[in-house]
Amino acid sequence: MTWNKVAERLSPDFTVVCPDLPGFGQSFIPADSLDSRHSSKRSKAHALVEMMRVLGHDSFHVVGHDRGSLTAFRMAMDHPATVRSLVTIDGLPVLEHLERADWKFANAWYHWFFFAQPEKPERAITANPTAWYDKLSPELMGAEAYDDLLDCIHYPAVIHGMIEDYRAGLRIDHIHDREDRKAGRRIRVPMLCLWSLRDDLEEIYGDPVAIWRDWADDVAGFGIDSGHHVAEENPAALAAAIKNFLEIAAPR
Incomplete structure (x- = not known):
């Protein structure tokens, strides 16, 4: 799994739970709807908060990377009494991405708009999944995680569940973000924003x-010295950043 190298560094000091992001693993695929509401970050946040409650954690810290950072943000926004602190990595609110989109965004992150189309993304990826995800390897991830x-x-x-996460971004997630901004709702708990220095988040935005x-x-x-897959490429620096933040800014 993506987080195994980070989790093993944090587990001596913290209880670490690494769930599948709904839609991105074989544990839970949200139901379909025309507006992708079941794949919205709001729906996923609710599901993960409920999962943590069932596991016995009524409050906790949340860390998310890339698509996971969008759900982590929504968990903190929608469940302020539950989420004690927030760490996002390589992510911004969906609305910020879309309002700031320009030719650089469209060139580098074209898949956001391709994935929003009906049916064709699934056809393209399922035709040759390993060719589509060719930037990942057992050398980068470890053999077990890659398998x-x-x-x-x-x-x-x-594949469909993952694509629906992107469709939800362009169909409903940005509406939730806009409603929060209009109402003046904000993240009130301590927050740490991290990004990969050899990726393009800072370059574009x-x-x-x-x-x-x-x-x-x-x-x-x-920023952390890493390409986009920071949890695999530089787990020591990422784990140290998370641990330092939790111990100083948001103690248990």
Whole structure:
């Protein structure tokens, strides 16, 4: 799994739970709807908060990367009494992505708009899943995690679940973000914003911390020397950043 190298570094000091992001693994695929509401970050946040409650955790810290950061943000926004702190990695609110989209975004992140189309993304990926996800490897992820990935991406239902996450972004998630902004709702708990220095988030948008300050009261952040897959490429630096934040800014 993506987080195994980070989790093993955090587990001596924290209880670590690494669930599948709904739709991205074989444990749970949200139901379909015309507006993708069941794949919305709001729906996924509710599901993960309920999962943690069943596991006996009525409050907890949340960490999310990329698509997971969108659900983590929604967990903190919608469940302020439950989420004690928030860490996002390589992510911004969906609305910020869309309102700031320009030719650089469209060129680098074209898949957002391709994945929003009906049926064709699933056909393209299921025709040759390993060719589509060719940037991942056993050398990067570890053999066991890579084998798990290969297993997942050869299930059409999982591919569909992942694509629906993107469709929800363009169909309903940005509406939820806009409603929060209009109502003045903000992240009130401590927040850490991290990003990969050898990825393009900062290049396309500028300082991610400055953007997050429009959404959160108490946010700090910095870049980590890594490509996009930071949990696999530089787990030591990522784990250290998370641990330091939780111990200083948001103690247990």
